[in-house]
Amino acid sequence: MSRPTQKKYCFLLIFLVHFLGTSQINKLDSLKNELKANTSKDTIRAGLLIELASELTYSEPNKGFSLIEEALAISKKNTWIKGEALAQRQKGNLHYVLADNLNAMDAYQKALVLSRKIPDKQLEASVLSNLGNIHADLKEYDQALQNYRAYLETSRTLGNRAEEIKALSNIAIIYNDTENFEEGVSYLNKALTLAKEEGNDLFIAAITNNLALAYKNLGEHQKALFHYQEAMAMAQKIGNKYIEASALNSIGKINLLLKNYAVAETYASNALSLSKEIGAVEWEADSWEVLSKVYEQNGKMPEALNAYKKHIQLRDSVLNEEKKSELTRKEMQFQMERQQAVANEEIKRQQLAKIIYLIGAIFFVLMAMFGYYIYKRRRDALEKKKTAEFNAKVSETELKALRSQMNPHFIFNSLNSISDFISKNDIRQADDYLVKFSKLTRAILENSEKKSITLSEDLELMELYMQIETIRLQNKLHHQITIDQDIEPNNTLVPPLILQPFIENSIWHGIAPKNGDGHIDIKIEKEGDMLKYVVDDNGVGQSKKNVRGKKSNGSFGIKITKSRIDILSHIKNKKGSVNLMDKPEGVRVEITLPLELQF
Template structure:
């Protein structure tokens, strides 16, 4: 490329090949080169070269996580490939577009593109492309929990991969087949296929597939109570995952090892493994939440872009009709003025709705992060460690069981907007019990429920009381001399649910201004959540704090919501 400076199709082709090699290693530096290639192709009227350049530019955006610009580049390339009737190029672009829709969980649109890719691959007799298309369709079905269809497509892809004698394809598809069988509950079949995938991956030196398969073998054996086998496979997977720097798989390995150690009575090793799992899992979850928020933002931008395009098409049609009907110019102008006003008003309403939904997602995410903060996890794990150091194994085991149950329940409920009151109270009681153990029985509590409330049928936003219980313990009772008491009460007042958290701690006034700073974050999040509930359900929920001579009382009013 350095030797060939002439601005012709040869240089354009060399630029595309160079960018292809830079896609994963140095994508940001590749953009000027691919732009030069596209410019040369247009000047030389080399349509295929322009399409190839746009496809490679889309690949750069996709690697950088910019799905919106990637989709735009791919769609422009599709139009050019259709213009020159290049079916193989069009087919590969449909696959790329399908990947973006799958990432955005737009499964129907992803399947539409993957099926078009599959049909073209069969028409052209390209077995590798047919295998990829079948695998992609299967993954979409499995992601949408239609495991029967997903397994069927994977079996077809596996049969073709074996005919192709492509060991990498066989290993990857076998691993995906085992994953679908595991999710469908067919553990014995899944174990057989995971072992095949692990063995073949080891033969061809693919450590990514091998680590994934070994982790899953360990996980299934732990479920089947084969803890020695689970430990062996998880240990091998951990070693490989560290070697390739796969953080998520390291977390999975430590989780399986923690379960295996605990059931074999190795409590100190189980605690260490669980600490490692928590640390790595929190890192993975943080990245996943960031990706989810980014996905929602991109989805909103795409919908807005599509809406603008549709509006533009409609506007052009109306203008053309206006030229044809000259005698009705004044009437058409009036009608168009009204239509444009209404569309602008509707667009503003849609924008407000999208912004409000984003606020809902952001507030729920903040509310989840405000629970089970790292300080609590750190102190809990240190308490367990202290029990073990004092050889109080029973107390350590009881604490670990309660702590595991609490963290698991919080993860299970993290995406739910409402849960039964009974479940939320169990979580709050378990949280208070853990803090009471940590404070060495310095804390007592009562929970009072109005007889008119059916706790298993009454719904409440998850963890809405937890920040105030935490504040009562940490900032009210912990610094108090003597026994602390928390009274939690739930009662019904007409169509509202009144929740009260009352403590006899040192109170906000005696904390020299520190409590206000610590409480403000939890208060702000809870007020936001109540405001959103009021907006969605047209109710008058509220949050009030009452300072007492001894302690603080918090009163939360929520709309009464029944499950049935």
């Protein structure tokens, strides 16, 4: 026979209050009287209610609940947290004795939270102990032990001896339940020493009884017998029939094992009558078993059979009870586990939801940032493009304006030149000159409207212009145009007439004032992605004729051309340039432009 039975023989000290016996009845009456006198809803009444419920725990637990509810209500109203905590703990006790572990646990947990809130260490420890009892019932020994240890620690720290003894004793029970009897004995001895110091006979009796049980389990029958005798004597002394019955019964069993049949019979008989008196069916059954075996040994078969029958009968009823309670226990455990599982599931679910929300939020933020980035980049690009387009348009307009300024400039320069020519030459030549001039003018008017023309078209214009100037200077002017081999004149686009003002400048201010023949050499080269014009003249040079590059019309044309090149460079984002430099004889002009191809 196993543990459930064994457990019945050890005494959880939490119940010891029950064994205080008949003196309690007086206390109950006095409490009831006090309650009747104290009807105002104050903390005194709440305290009395809790105390009364506590007194009723083992006799009429069901009556205790209404008292507790009232005590709870009063305590809450008066914000007496300790009262609330005590009431919850008592409620737990009530449920516990009614074997309603689930509600008991619930109440204890509330009490625990409240006790921590106050904070009241001793109360907290005792609640932990209560919870430990439930864990022990559910065979959650580790948890129970942990709770009891906390209980022990607190009780020691606060110097509460009675609580310390209870804690030690309860820990010992756990060890014994887990068949770690040596450890159990050690704790029981500690508890016993303290109980003796305190002179608490009830504790001494109960612990001694438990110690005896532990020795019995260790097989140390003599030690067990000795302690049982002591426990029995102490129980008799304080009139505790439970402990006495338990001890008598155990002594009987041990004597049976030791084959002291006569002694066993005596003790078993005593135990039987006492068990009957207190209604301890299981011990009754045990006593019958001992008696049955003793009769059997003595050859009293009919008595033996009768005793055995009684034993089986009682044992079965006990077993049924046990089975029932085991079933309840299992069910409760299952329910608790299920609740725990549901709670865990809920926690997991909430955690998962939290994580999902968090990930979602992070993702959303990232998406938003990414979206904004894309939007911004697109917007910036669009803006950039728009700005660029606008700038290009502005530049185009400026260029057009500049080009159109070139026309009157050119025409009136030429008209002056024609007038000069006519006054110096014959009509036939003047006519020839004029026809060429009209062709040039037409070409310039047509081409100056265009953004760009091919290099070959531009050079044709330049050629025509030079021819006219050559006529005017009576063949004093010679010119040569050289194009780099890697330039395709038909595929290269240039701004129309960009060279004209420089050539004009060379002719009017370089070669015209010069004695002797003048020469203009135009070279067109490719420099990387730039197009370079080099115009060399062998005229009088800049320094000699201050007009050059100053207030002359030539300088106006040059100024406009420089602006055109600046704007073109800006549009193409490349650095174009115009350089005028003096040579020992004449001037060199270098113009670089972004090279632009048609195809």
